[in-house]
Amino acid sequence: MLTAARNLWRKHRFLFIAFITALVVTAFFAARLVLFSLYWAEPAHQDQPVEGWMTPRYVALSYDLPPGVVREALELEPVDGERHTLEEIAEASSLTLEEIQRRIDEAVRAQKGDRE
Template sequence: MSKLRYLWAHHRVAAIGFALALLLALFFTGRLMNRAVYWSDPAHRDQMPEAWMTPRYLARSWDLPVETVTALLAPPDARDLVTEGRPTLERIAKAKGRPVADLIADLAAALPAARQATPAGDGQ
């Protein structure tokens, strides 16, 4: 305990910097572990699209590049379909003026084919 008092008395800035660095390291380690556990669960792999999902979520679930999933949702010239909030499938369907059920059905049919067309390991 005396060493901590000494550090605090003589190297306060360094001690604060070290504590902040340690907290940041713990935070990012926790995030990494949380995501590793989540995506290693087989229930989160190859999930069928739902209205709340984003293209990025589907890309991770299907181990595809985000660009591939985005291309399945819209032609390449359609930029910024959703300007507010996260681009969920529901918001994308609304921006395109089509029922979300149709968009989900089209995407559910296209994802397995996109997976076969993408070389192994090309996702994220």
């Protein structure tokens, strides 16, 4: 096997480097998929009460909602690339975390009503 690798390195260096790069990238995304799947499959991470450190994306994943539903419930503009915490959103919009939780609960009920 080592001889084959040396032969590939000598005769097809560019293709060998491209293949190894593709393997590394594939391994990275496979590991990421497994880790995220294990994290969100854990019941402790589902339907968590909102806390100030959470982002709308985290809430959407926790409640299994499309991100647009959370954005709409919190009356946020489309994503501008910055990740704001719920605490920052609450301060900017003069909402409390309890009000945010109520809006998210309403969005969950509305979304689950659409699914059934």
